[in-house]
Amino acid sequence: MSNEATVKLYDQEPYETTFTAKVLSRRPAGEHESARAGHSFAIELDRTLFFPEGGGQTSDTGVLTPKDSRAGKPSADILDVQETDGRIFHYAAIPLEPGAEVTGKINWAHRFDNMQQHTGEHIVSGLAHKLFGLKNVGFHLSDQTVTMDYDKELSAEQIETLEAEANRAIWENRAVTVLFPTPEELTGLDYRSKIDLTEGVRLVRIDGVDLCACCAPHVRTTAEVGLLKIVDYRRYKGGMRLWIVCGNRALANYRMLHDQSAAISEALSAPRDELLEPILKIGRDLDAAKAALIDAQSELLRAEIAGIPADQEHVLIVEPDISNDKMIRSLLNELSEARSGYCFALFNVTDNDLSVSETTEAGKAPAPETPAPTWRYICASAGSDCRAFNEQLKSSFPVRGGGQPTMVQGSVTGSKESLSEWFKAAF
Numbered sequence: 001m002s003n004e005a006t007v008k009l010y011d012q013e014p015y016e017t018t019f020t021a022k023v024l025s026r027r028p029a030g031e032h033e034s035a036r037a038g039h040s041f042a043i044e045l046d047r048t049l050f051f052p053e054g055g056g057q058t059s060d061t062g063v064l065t066p067k068d069s070r071a072g073k074p075s076a077d078i079l080d081v082q083e084t085d086g087r088i089f090h091y092a093a094i095p096l097e098p099g100a101e102v103t104g105k106i107n108w109a110h111r112f113d114n115m116q117q118h119t120g121e122h123i124v125s126g127l128a129h130k131l132f133g134l135k136n137v138g139f140h141l142s143d144q145t146v147t148m149d150y151d152k153e154l155s156a157e158q159i160e161t162l163e164a165e166a167n168r169a170i171w172e173n174r175a176v177t178v179l180f181p182t183p184e185e186l187t188g189l190d191y192r193s194k195i196d197l198t199e200g201v202r203l204v205r206i207d208g209v210d211l212c213a214c215c216a217p218h219v220r221t222t223a224e225v226g227l228l229k230i231v232d233y234r235r236y237k238g239g240m241r242l243w244i245v246c247g248n249r250a251l252a253n254y255r256m257l258h259d260q261s262a263a264i265s266e267a268l269s270a271p272r273d274e275l276l277e278p279i280l281k282i283g284r285d286l287d288a289a290k291a292a293l294i295d296a297q298s299e300l301l302r303a304e305i306a307g308i309p310a311d312q313e314h315v316l317i318v319e320p321d322i323s324n325d326k327m328i329r330s331l332l333n334e335l336s337e338a339r340s341g342y343c344f345a346l347f348n349v350t351d352n353d354l355s356v357s358e359t360t361e362a363g364k365a366p367a368p369e370t371p372a373p374t375w376r377y378i379c380a381s382a383g384s385d386c387r388a389f390n391e392q393l394k395s396s397f398p399v400r401g402g403g404q405p406t407m408v409q410g411s412v413t414g415s416k417e418s419l420s421e422w423f424k425a426a427f
């Protein structure tokens, strides 16, 4: 294993995509070294354009091809690069011979996407610091999301200002440059940093916007970020977490939202920029329709109940389609007032196949695989203890529920026939 340090070409040349290098070492990769499956070898080069995972950002991906690949030496796909104790390891499924000359090529689409997102983050964090005195305390850039954490909360208006100012800084096409100040120069600089370093500090400067210690590749000018949108924000650990999309991710996000609103617009026959009111109206209409259905069901049920003889002590009501607990409860309260027995309602049936049990011909057993339905139930009584009723029900059917002497409720599993027969036999 070599002790030479790898030259970080990406530090100075963020726009280069190919390079040549010499293999310094290769070794079998440890089990937990690389998160990517099938990466058996850790390869060290004398120089590299591959940015290793770090500073909240995923590593570059690409390929390493041996110079003598025409002699049958295969290329190695690189899906992960890690920096450990100052050494950079490229993870591959195949080994490359130490001393071999290789050509490296990074996946530019992936790299440029990371550069757009990362510079976008510096613009927002720099402005959040400048405008509102916020400190960036966390950053994560994955292939799907970009999140930034700040030490203080922001209001919705401040978030809007931040987004507007970030986009203004993008349109102003400000230069993004990298500095390696000496320790003396560093003491005179006011820059953002998560850790205190005095030597080998790499600073990324965005003219007029930000100066921040950072190890990652950035775009040359802010205009290359294209567009920046804060897509979400939440309170987080006493501060705030922001989600952003930049450049091509912002375009993809806009396309997704545009396609959705176009489809909704077509379905509702409403203009795309006036979708909210028609959707809210559907919600209001649905609420009104539900209320009207409950009224109609309640009226129907009252008419049925009116036909029950006044001297009938125990009453069973079976209403599989009614789902409103409140309505059933108030009807049972009325019904049980003048009776000493139990008023038992089975309603809101689920997981059932009533059609099977109801259409089964007499004498023919239902198919054994037919599951018994589950009902909501309420039992009310003015003169008997409903808890005793509940115990009796529990001894014959699977039941979840309980309550007071005047009313019990819960769910019970059983066919309409078996529950009706049980009630008739028991009371």
Ligand SMILES: [Zn+2]
Pocket (backbone or CB within 6 Å): 055, 118, 122, 213, 214, 215, 216
């Ligand atoms: Zn950075």
